[in-house]
Amino acid sequence: MRRSVLAGVGGYLPDRILTNTELAGRVETSDEWITERTGIRQRHIAADDQKTSDLAIHAARAALANARMDASEIDLIVLATATPDLTFPATAARVQAALGITQGAAFDIQAVCSGFIFALATADNSLVRGQAKNALVIGAETFSRILDWTDRGTCVLFGDGAGAVVLRAEDVNDGRGVIATFLRTDGRHHDLLYVDGGPSQTQTVGHLRMIGNAVFRQAVEHISGAMIEACRLGNVSLDDIDWFVPHQANQRILDGVARRLQISPDKIITTVARHGNTSAASVPLALNTGVSDGRVKAGDLVLMEALGGGLTWGAALVRL
Numbered sequence: 001m002r003r004s005v006l007a008g009v010g011g012y013l014p015d016r017i018l019t020n021t022e023l024a025g026r027v028e029t030s031d032e033w034i035t036e037r038t039g040i041r042q043r044h045i046a047a048d049d050q051k052t053s054d055l056a057i058h059a060a061r062a063a064l065a066n067a068r069m070d071a072s073e074i075d076l077i078v079l080a081t082a083t084p085d086l087t088f089p090a091t092a093a094r095v096q097a098a099l100g101i102t103q104g105a106a107f108d109i110q111a112v113c114s115g116f117i118f119a120l121a122t123a124d125n126s127l128v129r130g131q132a133k134n135a136l137v138i139g140a141e142t143f144s145r146i147l148d149w150t151d152r153g154t155c156v157l158f159g160d161g162a163g164a165v166v167l168r169a170e171d172v173n174d175g176r177g178v179i180a181t182f183l184r185t186d187g188r189h190h191d192l193l194y195v196d197g198g199p200s201q202t203q204t205v206g207h208l209r210m211i212g213n214a215v216f217r218q219a220v221e222h223i224s225g226a227m228i229e230a231c232r233l234g235n236v237s238l239d240d241i242d243w244f245v246p247h248q249a250n251q252r253i254l255d256g257v258a259r260r261l262q263i264s265p266d267k268i269i270t271t272v273a274r275h276g277n278t279s280a281a282s283v284p285l286a287l288n289t290g291v292s293d294g295r296v297k298a299g300d301l302v303l304m305e306a307l308g309g310g311l312t313w314g315a316a317l318v319r320l
């Protein structure tokens with residue numbers, strides 16, 4: 001059976017760490033409020049001269065090294081971001097050039113915090129159809145650039161970073177690879193989480209705006225539904241899953257989903273305390289954390305999920 005096998009994973013976080021206490025010196029908030037309401041203790045912030053593509057290139061190189069593959073073998077790059085270097089060309093094009101890749105296609109996907117799941121599904125479809133052999137799937141963001149640093153309701157939540165996986169098309173008979181993906185968008189909620197700028201509407205970059213508690217109310221229900229749907233499509237039960245690798249928006253969302261689906265917290269990879277919400281980068285960064293520290297191993301059944309602006313949400317079931 002032709003499958004997209006996860007051959008490698010990598011991540012990159014900028015050096016600069018911004019703590020809750022530092023933020024409390026900028027806006028009316030406290031370490032206690034942020035920790036209790038979100039679980040976030042710190043986030044990484046890109047240097048002034050670091051672009052989203054720079055973060056993506058670091059993560060892509062790490063994933064290639066982990067896969068023991070050369071960049072020249074890659075013939076597809078799908079990069080998920082809501083914070084591209086420029087309006088166009090795609091940030092993926094810059095990543096392709098920096099890696100010295102001169103074949104195949106490279107393009108961006110825009111599904112905000114769900115972007116990595118959408119990118120993974122897109123790359124998987126190409127690989128299974130035989131359009132490409134080896135894909136880099138990247139989630140990379142510099143949300144620090146679009147935050148309103150005077151809005152305590154949003155500026156404390158997000159961080160910068162990038163994560164990447166290498167997918168390799170293989171004929172497998174041992175169940176490895178991407179088993180199922182499930183994607184959803186409900187555009188009726190486009191104004192719950194958005195950026196108030198853009199080339200067509202305001203000709204400005206704009207700032208992130210969110211009605212946080214309204215997004216929160218949607219999150220637990222849709223994420224739980226997507227996880228159940230991906231399991232149904234993959235013909236497995238939630239009990240079969242070895243590791244849950246969720247989007248890291250808020251510890252209370254992770255706890256709510258775990259309670260609803262009766263998942264043991266020991267099976268959930270959690271990075272929200274150290275990374276904050278890195279949007280499209282959060283799922284591959286969490287996967288990289290679990291693989292690097294030895295918890296997530298070859299043969300494990302992994303369920304990833306995310307929800308973000310759009311609203312978009314989805315889940316991906318993969319056997320490593």
Ligand code: UT7
Pocket residue numbers: 028029030033034037038113152153154156157211212213214215216219249250253277279307308309
């Ligand atoms: O990744 C994309 C998807 N995004 C998400 O999933 C985010 C979902 N939403 C959330 O995580 C939560 O809604 C937040 C963390 C954003 C907010 O938590 P909440 O418990 O829903 O708080 P709230 O928005 O209902 O606000 C409660 C209070 C308000 O004060 P009043 O009106 O009750 O006096 C806010 O002004 O908390 C206040 N508040 C803050 N206080 C101190 C909001 N932000 C802060 C802050 N520090 N940083």
